[in-house]
Amino acid sequence: MTRTVEVTELALRDGHQSLLATRMAMEDMVPICEDIDQAGYWSVECWGGATYDSCIRFLNEDPWERLRTFRKLLPNSRLQMLLRGQNLLGYRHYEDTVVDRFVEKSAENGMDVFRVFDALNDVRNIKRALEAVRRTGKHAEATICYTTSPLHSVDMFVDMAEQLCEAGCDSICIKDMAALLRPQPAYDLVKGIKQRCGEDTVVHVHVHSTTGVTLVSLMKAIEAGADIVDTCISSMSLGPGHNPTEALVEMLPGTGYETRLDKDRLRKIKKYFAGIRPRYAEFASNILGVETDIFDSQIPGGMISNMESQLKQQGAADRVEEVMAEVPRVREAAGFPPLVTPSSQIVGTQAVLNVLMGPFKVLTAEFADLMLGYYGETQGDRDPKLIEAASKQAKKEPITCRPADMLKPEWDQLRTNALELEGCNGTDEDVLTYAMFPKVAPKFFVDRANGPKNLGKSPESQTEPSAVSASGGGKSITGPISYKVKLGNRTHSVSVEPA
Amino acid sequence: MTRTVEVTELALRDGHQSLLATRMAMEDMVPICEDIDQAGYWSVECWGGATYDSCIRFLNEDPWERLRTFRKLLPNSRLQMLLRGQNLLGYRHYEDTVVDRFVEKSAENGMDVFRVFDALNDVRNIKRALEAVRRTGKHAEATICYTTSPLHSVDMFVDMAEQLCEAGCDSICIKDMAALLRPQPAYDLVKGIKQRCGEDTVVHVHVHSTTGVTLVSLMKAIEAGADIVDTCISSMSLGPGHNPTEALVEMLPGTGYETRLDKDRLRKIKKYFAGIRPRYAEFASNILGVETDIFDSQIPGGMISNMESQLKQQGAADRVEEVMAEVPRVREAAGFPPLVTPSSQIVGTQAVLNVLMGPFKVLTAEFADLMLGYYGETQGDRDPKLIEAASKQAKKEPITCRPADMLKPEWDQLRTNALELEGCNGTDEDVLTYAMFPKVAPKFFVDRANGPKNLGKSPESQTEPSAVSASGGGKSITGPISYKVKLGNRTHSVSVEPA
Secondary structure, three states: OOEEOEEEEOHHHHHHHHHOOOOOOHHHOHHHHHHHHHOOOOEEEEEEOOHHHHHHHOOOOOHHHHHHHHHHHOOOOEEEEEEOHHHOOOOOOOOHHHHHHHHHHHHHOOOOEEEEOOOOOOOHHHHHHHHHHHHHOOEEEEEEEOOOOOOOOHHHHHHHHHHHHHHOOOEEEEEEOOOOOOHHHHHHHHHHHHHHHOOOOOEEEEEOOOOOOHHHHHHHHHHOOOOEEEEEOHHHOOOOOOOEHHHHHHHOOOOOEEOOOOHHHHHHHHHHHHHHHHHHHHHOOOOOOOOOOHHHHOOOHHHHHHHHHHHHHOOOHHHHHHHHHHHHHHHHHOOOOOOOOOHHHHHHHHHHHHHHHOOOOOOOHHHHHHHHOOOOOOOOOOOHHHHHHHHHHHOOOOOOOOHHHHOOOOHHHHHHHHHOOOOOOOOHHHHHHHHHOOOOHHHHHHHHHHOOOOOOOOHHHOOOOOOOOOOOOOOOOOOOEEEEEEEOOEEEEEEEOOO | OOEEOEEEEOHHHHHHHHHOOOOOOHHHOHHHHHHHHHOOOOEEEEEEOOHHHHHHHOOOOOHHHHHHHHHHHOOOOEEEEEEOHHHOOOOOOOOHHHHHHHHHHHHHOOOOEEEEOOOOOOOHHHHHHHHHHHHHOOEEEEEEEOOOOOOOOHHHHHHHHHHHHHHOOOEEEEEEOOOOOOHHHHHHHHHHHHHHHOOOOOEEEEEOOOOOOHHHHHHHHHHOOOOEEEEEOHHHOOOOOOOEHHHHHHHOOOOOEEOOOOHHHHHHHHHHHHHHHHHHHHHOOOOOOOOOOHHHHOOOHHHHHHHHHHHHHOOOHHHHHHHHHHHHHHHHHOOOOOOOOOHHHHHHHHHHHHHHHOOOOOOOHHHHHHHHOOOOOOOOOOOHHHHHHHHHHHOOOOOOOOHHHHOOOOHHHHHHHHHOOOOOOOOHHHHHHHHHOOOOHHHHHHHHHHOOOOOOOOHHHOOOOOOOOOOOOOOOOOOOEEEEEEEOOEEEEEEEOOO
16 A cells, blocks of 8 residues: 655745845746645745845845745645744744734735744744644744754654644644754754654644755655655755755655655756746755764754855955854854754854954854843753853843833834825735834835836856756857957957956 | 764865766866865765766876876875776786786876776676775775676676675775765665675765665665765765765764764865866756666666767667666666666667667667677676577677687787887876777877866856856846947947747
8 A cells, every 4th residue: 555745846936045045036937836836735834934034135026926926827736835933034032922913814815835934943932833823723843943953853843743733723843944963863853743642743844955965864754754845846945055856756766655745747847947946046056065074063054155145245255164164163062953043053153253353253243132031941051150141241141031012012003103204005915014023114215116126037148058958058168259348439359268 | 882984075086077078177176175185084086987988088188197186285185096907907808917907007197095996896806806996005995896686686886896895905996987876775785795704894985865865875885884985075966976975974064973074075075076167067967967777777867867868879868768777678678787888878879779770670889799798797687589580690700708808918019019109108097098998099099198178168158057057046137238349340239038
């Protein structure tokens, strides 16, 4: 008897977020939606994460319009989003009624599956959003951020799964953003959750491919009973992205497991994105091969490039390896948080400061807040001396309550502020945009009428062939190239060749 | 109890053969040999396959000198080579004493492990080389070329393994050159061989990574008892190459299996080749992502690029897909040969002709020979009508004997011919070079004294960043670039920017 494994396609959200800095324009996704809708996926992840931010910051695109378009173009599919619990899609904690409102509006505009996580794995930061989702009747998926540390163990994650089940959810996601989930822990973790929370607990496994081992981990997770796994169509896969959907399909024959995906549709989707991906070469991740050093540093790919650019700005580009060695020390001091937005940025920036200025000589405001409990409870103990230093620097006391409990109702004020902005259309959706991105929203509201920008470029108009195309690598220019050059009012033919 | 899985490192042979058209110069391998020698590999594949041909054809390098250098620089390692059975490293069958001589000379110059295969899986074509290896006291590894077809089954391959064991060998290799070996068949095949031939039969698994599923297959092969697996250091891995060595190491913790590789050495080897690989960007494979269409066409990556260039020469570059659809039909007519040198070239070229001229209107001389049995026995029946047509065209009768049985002793004649060539040094090694590459050897003998050519180029001297670097993808030029241009005797500053 063969068991069907369900699949979530990531190309429309985490795929381009991981590989192309979340820059893909809606226009470049529309033409392939019908094939995606018909391919037999359990769900299509297409919203949330960094896409909201990217839409208003870079693409002049209304994220709510994007969601409604997906809803229209994917009528047979569950739409799925990634939601940062009490942070929603922003970078601070929101008061509960704002969380409720965001979830209601997302459901109303077409969202079906809400994957809710907290960067510290603090279940208190996930609960309210889960409850809001359940009130809408949509699918509430509670998330464990997987990481490794001297503290973390399979048992600890199974405990967390149990808490999440008690909090009330429709499925449990194991989210392995840094590709640290090895095959045996994948097996043990899925098995452990099924044993502790019941065999009918739906387990959904999300892994990245950075370290090269996680397709094996998916195989083991499936053997242990995983119900749904996340993959990305091959032409939008690998590197800091995800395992190829087609490889998942093709590894299963004979194993007693199968997907219900349509290979012809997959082929079309693959071909389509093979044409789109090179258009975003300038935003492409540098890391294209396999990187197993992450097992030692636990640093996800996106975080390394962030740190690199911070170091470059300080004229210290050569100190990346010191910073990578510093990250585990900062993590330990902070109670071993998983590294995922925003904890990855907080820990990464502090590690950069430690290397440049000396260990914890200067604390960022965010790191101080993390030490003081303002992001929530960490799973490990935090360094008491650093808590003291943080308190002194930030002139705040440490807290142990749920951070959002300290917030006063804020919706009315957010609404008043938003409505004062030129171009704000007065909807709750616009208020939410302002609430999450108060600095970016004003410009976006003004510019919105100009319509979306597509930052993709045809490979011909780029000065070099794309380095990221799955099928079309670059060819070297070996001969001279001719240009017409104007000097004053005379045109000269000039040829330039490699030295 | 944890079982140790042994590893063969492929970077020095199949790695650069698969990814960089076999162009890596010895000079670029020498500096890293010490780390490779100390890393804990079971063997280091570094010779044979296409390297011999490439050495004399492109690199002006004496392949025997390369072998002796490896022997000196890898004193603690088993050196391993790939040998095409009765074809040696050439493209025709050789008379038995030439085979014996080649094996003796290879052993004498330092070779330890001889992986012997036949493109048709005709055991008669492997036997003589195996016997020659065993006479030298070196390791004789007999090879099954893995493929899929309506004919092939796990049982059929296990039968072949049994014949190979009877023929006498020190290990059995499962060679999956097209990345068609899925996880479950990998498990079943290793298990089947161990059951049929004895648990102490050493099974060595060689897979490519093209389809993205074969690291999972290695996991399953290991679970079934595989003793040795082939991988390639991460910075020389993936695409039509192999699974990353570090990913193999990192997938095992907790599974009850481990390697004995030194991770610090692996890190050095990885870094080293990350610097070397971009130097060969102009020879780099186009296929860098995962390609699962191969499961339908069974066409290995290298074969696709061959067919593409043949079609291009005929002005029919747009007919690649027709040719890919034709390949399985040609394979069927020819008794379902595995596709590996030389059968891949023979089948591929015939498929191109079929598309351009009509099915089997014209047969290549090689395809005719294949149909008539001059390459050996195929595992499936060949089309009788095509045998007849081939016989008529080639004016030869079909044969059923071992092809080499038709050859008369040829060593003396080869020696006489070689010694007449300018620059031939009179050694048996030079005679063998001439024997295998009679058209290339004369020029090589003349040019040899000029010393090896290194075709690698520093990335700066290439006009674009490499598209293949595992760690350093290209960055688009977005702003204008300034050149100093001389026109007559005046120097102008010119800036050029993308249109």
